[in-house]
Amino acid sequence: MKHTISVLVQDEAGVLSRIAGLFARRGFNIESLAVGPAEQMGISRITMVVHGDDSIIEQLTKQLYKLINVLKVQDITETPCVERELMLLKVNANSATRSEILEITQMFRARVVDVAEDSLTLEIVGDPGKSVAIVQVLQKFGLREIARTGKIALTRESGVNTEYLKSVEVKV
Incomplete structure (x- = not known):
């Protein structure tokens, strides 16, 4: 199963390398990785997508907390x-x-x-499913190049689960 992990770290040289090294030593591939400044000066947010079952992700979370400069680790897959x-x-x-x-x-x-x-360059912003869908639709024209960022995510303060809402039939 794919898990989305959000990590807050002190913005210092080498922190990303230590995190990537932790995953590499345990044989895990990071499918998606995005890093940027967080809401507080000197703090960065790392959003990663990795494959693994719940127990493996729990173990990785514990290992991440042991690293210097890691402030908070959150598996936001089900959030x-x-x-x-x-x-x-x-x-x-x-x-x-x-x-x-x-x-x-x-x-x-x-x-x-x-x-x-003989070409158009498009910018697509949205949930990861949107990117996959437009690639499938446009593939028949011939794709020359694709560049994607990693997924970024923030938990919803409202607590509204839009995935759940998409699956519910609207009654008017």
């Missing part, structure tokens, strides 16, 4: 969260296909950030 990812996607687009690609771009609320004679 209601706002999750986002950024993707840049370069797709083949000639005069015959450009209008269809632009329609798809509008449906996904993506933005065109570069136009060339």
